[in-house]
Amino acid sequence: MRSIKTLPVPKGDFITGNLKQFKGTNQHQVLENWVKECGDVYKVRFLTKHVIVSANNTINKEILKQRPEKFRRYGKMDEILSEMDISGVFNAEGNTWRRQRLVTSEALNLKNIKSYYPTISKITERLLNKWIQAEANQTIIDVQKDMMRYT
Numbered sequence: 001m002r003s004i005k006t007l008p009v010p011k012g013d014f015i016t017g018n019l020k021q022f023k024g025t026n027q028h029q030v031l032e033n034w035v036k037e038c039g040d041v042y043k044v045r046f047l048t049k050h051v052i053v054s055a056n057n058t059i060n061k062e063i064l065k066q067r068p069e070k071f072r073r074y075g076k077m078d079e080i081l082s083e084m085d086i087s088g089v090f091n092a093e094g095n096t097w098r099r100q101r102l103v104t105s106e107a108l109n110l111k112n113i114k115s116y117y118p119t120i121s122k123i124t125e126r127l128l129n130k131w132i133q134a135e136a137n138q139t140i141i142d143v144q145k146d147m148m149r150y151t
Helices: 027-038 057-065 075-083 094-107 110-136 143-150
Strands: 041-046 049-054
Touching (some): 027 041, 110 143
């Protein structure tokens, strides 16, 4: 057991903490680099807000089991996703979270993923070929529409 105070923190700015590093479109890569720098559990600072990050699968499973009673998502997450008109498992809390978690965890069960992987692979290849053909023909495509259909 470690206390939050002893968790490593990636190098950052004295005033803004890690905020400047986390802006942009490569946030997943920033998080991955911080795992290399700090280990699989660390904290980051965005101005005055401290956030604990875990890349430890065992810890993450335990956190998900104890949601929403003992762990909650970052409050701004729902605000951001709702603003984008997204309502689902990524911003659900309380009873909504419990219902959606059951469905999601069953859908993401390894046995189930293996059963529909060939279909996902075929659909992905079809979408990729459509985009390659559109590029070759210099045709404008509606990527958002394609991605919505794909998901």
